[in-house]
Amino acid sequence: MLDWKEIRSRAISFTNEWKDETNENAEAKSFWNDFFNVFGISRKRVATFEERVKTLEGRNGYIDLLWKGVLLIEHKSRGKDLERAYKQAKDYFPGLKEAELPKYILVSDFAKFALYDLETGDKRTFTIEQFHQNIELFGFIAGYHQKQEFKEQDPVNIEAAEKMGKLHDQLKEVGYAGHELEVYLVRLLFCLFADDTGIFEKNIFRDYIEQNTKEDGSDLAYHLDAIFDTLNKPKEARLKTISESLNQFPYVNGKLFEERLSLAAFNTEMRDLFLECCALNWGKISPAIFGSMFQSVMKPEERRELGAHYTSEQNIMKVIQPLFLDELRKEFESVKGSTKKLEIFHEKISSLKFFDPACGCGNFLIIAYRELRLLEMDILRELTKGQMALHLEFLLKVNVEQFYGIEIDEFPAQIAQVALWLIDHQMNMQASYEFGQYFVRIPLTSKPNIVNGNALRINWDSVVSKHELNYILGNPPFIGARFMSDVQKKDLQSVKEGFQGINDLDFVSGWFLKAADYTGGTKIKTAFVSTNSIVQGGQAAILWKYIFNIRGHHIHFAHQTFKWTNEARGKAAVYCIIVGFAQDKPSNATIYTYPDISGDPVATKAENINQYLVDAPKIFISKRTEPLSAKEKMIYGSIPADGKIFLFSEAEKNEFVAKEPLAEKYFRPYVGGYELINSIQRYCLYLKDCPPAELRKMPMVLEVVKQVAEYRKGKKRYVKLADYPTLFGENRVVNEDFLGIPVVSSENRKIIPIAYYSKEYISSNQLFQVPNATPYLFGILNSSMHMAWMKIIGGRLKGDYRYSNSLIYNNFIFPVPTEQQVKAIEKQANNILQIRSKYVENNSTLADLYDPLIMPVDLRKAHEKLDSEVDKAYQFKKQIRTDEVRVEFLFDLYEKHIADNK
Known part of the structure; x- marks a missing residue:
């Protein structure tokens, strides 16, 4: 590929030679041959003149110049109407196959150009004298690509995965399966990507398949095998009799094409499908998004929701920004005025090492690598101000060797490795575009360190020494403690032999425990995504007591519960948290809260982040059989x-x-x-x-x-x-009036609906019961103080609140009220019951009454009055009364109560 300086120089020469030409018939072909030569491309190799097609009316038409799948050119004599030429060009489309449809239309009359980008709808017009000033518009001819803004909803990602999925199915149907099929698909992915992004000369892979293979597909596998073999050999090691069309492929290395595979088998339909894959714009496909989609084609049960299983970039950034990116960006801003400091900082980021011990298709590593490369380009802009950056091979120091991963399944491990190469190439192309010099890392001399293995069984030091590592990140698998297979239970137990409570922990906790052990005595920072269960209920005490008290770690940042979703079809929603921790005590701890569980977070500084992800002391709340403070007992219902x-x-x-x-x-x-x-x-x-x-x-x-x-x-x-x-299997019938508290209640309600029942009623095990409960107890349990405690201390069923008598109620510290305060709380409790009964008589349910959107005004105000009376009883005088502030207050009460009753 030519650098931009050379291309611009050729463009000026082209303008000088052709600016006075007028005769379409005599000189058009020479004009376009010279046009392609501006970009160092031979027109004969990529495009044909006078391509015959059938118009919509059935007549023969002749396209002036067609580069199949890329560019259609319509040429007119000087002064002719270019808008009419554009419409004429569009009229040819019905006569083209799907794979032949262009992405651009270019019309010209020698003196003027009009370029239409059919994917974005953009149109740019300029004169031949302005050609050199608009040369970047034709980067797609030279092999350059402008900075891509990859969109998670971009249909090309899903379309590409769907077509590859169909190809996978057809190969499997003819008997080509297992390991060989997985490797085969990864190789095809690389070639398709390389053909569109400058790793190969533009479209040589697609052209080779179209021109050298039979339409019935019978020899396609043979030719693909020949391409794979060629890509694995340096030019000097190839046979002297190799065809020119094969020899044009570069030496790739990287062991991607090293293994010899059995020949696959194709037919006409499969060849057509493969050519449709070739026709897609692979330069627009995001390696981060496509990797997981590509993996899902291997799983029929996931195919129905293709695109629902990748991790969105927005959520990945929630991990990597507070883990390392914000800090590095801040440091960059502080040093960018000094060349020496910038050079030292550049060396620093090129030596950082990142590790994802549950990397899947590499999504987290890919985005982390991309952001590090973008930071490097900002550094280079500062270092090369006022001069063209020469020798990018020496200036670009960040590379994929800095990234490590473990993945238990072979196929996604292979995808992760290739995807890191692909994002590396995309960033190289962006650097080439930015600094005007073509740079590509082919052959692949740098290799990402992706290990295919069981992360809970492997010694992480054997993958990367903890004394060299800087950051651990990722999204380990979410499997509940009661839903693990026997193999998974044994994997988790192997992390901490004899660890008390290990069988009550979710599978994801194995990565937290292992990271806490592995990073001991280091400055490594870790950030994992997890289901919120590990910071709720009994798991919070079991897991974090070890991480805090035994291993001496501190939480540096935390995202409280939010919906982990993506924008693809078939949204997969999980209720997650993110925890960043390390042995160093944080100087700037941050909690990200979600007023709207599906919305954007609000960041607040914290003195100390505890295991419930609130700014409060590290006090471990364990289940109790008796209430610490309440007078009445709360018991399970019957089963x-x-x-x-x-x-x-x-x-x-x-x-x-x-x-x-x-x-x-x-x-x-x-x-x-x-x-x-x-x-x-x-x-x-x-x-x-x-x-x-x-x-x-x-x-x-x-x-x-x-x-x-x-x-x-x-x-x-x-x-x-x-x-x-x-x-009954378990009989807890009380035969007394009781107060019922649902075990599970919707996350959307600010208040758990609770109600009184007469002694004739029997409570199920989905309802806790307090026999002969007083209105005062009803008032306390309905208060914002108790609800805030419940939300933090209790567990969740998906996103819904899961109440616990032994954990929430028995550990809740009641106020010490005066007689007058008890009466005031009882008065407001009875007021709430009277208001509710009025609406219930008119067929409203408690679900209706406590829906935040339609909650009656009088009921809402009654609860506000109740909160005011309960706060007075607690002597709670804080001006800010968020759940977090209330829980911090209650933790202090809890700590004091425990100390006073030792």
Whole structure:
């Protein structure tokens, strides 16, 4: 490739030679041959004159010049209407195959040019005298690409993955499968990308396939094998009789084409599909996004939601910016006035090492590498101000060898390695465009360090020495403690043999534990994405007590719970947190909160970030069997263990009683969290006090009992209960009025709906119960103070709140109120109950009443008054009353209560 200085010089010479030409018929072909020569391209190799096509009317048309899939040129005599020439060019499109459609149309009358970018809709017009000033518009001819703004929603990413997915399926169908198919697809990916981005001469791969293979596809595999073999050999090692069309391919190295693969097999349909892949603009495809999409083509269950499984760049930046990028950018701003300091800083960033021990297709490494390269280019701009940057091969020091990864599956590990090469090349092209000199790292002498293996079993020091490493980052797999396979459980246990509580931790915690051990005694900074479960409930105490107290780490930054989504089709949403930690104590700890769980974060400085990701002391809250502060006990509801056989809707119960009247007195209203929130009436057959003689008089009830016995016999966990089929599996019926608190409630509500029930009701295990609860307790549990504690200390089911008596209620510190304050809280509690009853009588459910969007004004104000009275009882006088401030206050109370009661 020519550098821009040479191209611009040739453009000026071209203008001088052709600025006075007028005769289209006599000189047009010479004009366009010379035009391509400006960019160092032989027109004969890429484009043809007078390409015959059928117009929409069925007549023969002749395109002045066609570079298939890239450029269509329509030429007119001087002074002719160029807009009409453009319309004529568009009329040829129906006669072209999909793969032949151009990305650009160029029309000219010798004196003027008009260039149409068909993908963006841009149009640029200029005179031949202005040609050299607009030369960058034709970077696509020379092999240069302007800076790409990759869009996650760009259809080309999904279209490319879909076509590669179809090719994968067809190869697999003919028997080409397994490891060879995976390597084959990665090689094709590299070649397709190389053909569009300047690694190869423009379109030589596509042209070779079109011109040298038969239309029936019978020899396509042979020719692909020949290309792979050629790419693996230096020019001097190739046979002297090799064809010129093969010998034009460069030596790639990097071991990408080293392994000999069996020949695949293609047919006409597969060849056509492959040519459609070749016709896509691979220069617009993002390696970060496409890698995960490409991986998903191998998994039929993910194919339906193609694009739902990559990690969006926006979320990756939430990790890498606070981990290292913000700090490096700040340092760059401080040194950019000094050449010497800039050079030292440049050396620093070129020596940094990054490690993703669950790298998948390399998304985090790719974006981190790109950002480091962009920073390097900013450094070079400062160092080369006022002069053209020469010898980019010496100036560009950041390379893929600084990046390390572990991936358990072979295919994504291969994609990660190739994707890092591809992003490296994209950045080289951007540097070439920026500094006016072509630079490419071919053959591939620098190699990313991606290891195919089990990250929880591998010694990380064998991948990269911790004494050389600077940053660990990534998005380890999310699998709940109760959903791991036996293999995964053993993998997790292998991280910390004999670690107490390991079986209660989610799979992702293995990476946190391993990182805490590996980074001991170093300045390495780590940042992982995780499900929010590891900073909630019992897991928070088990995991972080080890990381804080045993390994001596501190949290430097944290993103509280947010929805981890992307913009592709079939959005995959997970409720996540991000934690950045290291052994050094942070000088500038930051918490990112999400007022809208799907929105943008708000950053606040913190003195200390604890395991719940709030600015509060590192106090570990563990489950308790008895309340620390509350007077009343909160207990679980009953578990029928019946496969819902004892349970009836109101209509089902009425129908049953109509047929078996004696059963009516054994039906009791039955309520769980769902029934409470949505005002659903259900019943259960409660036979604890039913004498055997009476049971025999009720054949329908007896049949229910038999069904329960059979159900329990078929369930390993309930088989012992099969001998007691008239009883609930776990009976916690209180036979007293009680206050019900749902186990699970929507994240969208600021307040968990709770309600009183009479003693006839039976509480399910989806509802906690407090027998004979006072209005004062109702008021405290409905307060913002208690809700803030619940949100931080409790667990989540997906994003929904998951209440716990042993963790939330039993550890909650109640105020020490005066008698007058108790009465004030009870008054507001009763006011809330009266307002609710008014709306419930008119068929509103608690789900309706506590929907933040439609919550009645009087109910909202009643809760505000309740909060005011509860805050007075706590002597809580903070001006700012966010959940975080409330929890910090409650942690102080908790710490004082524990100290006073030792």
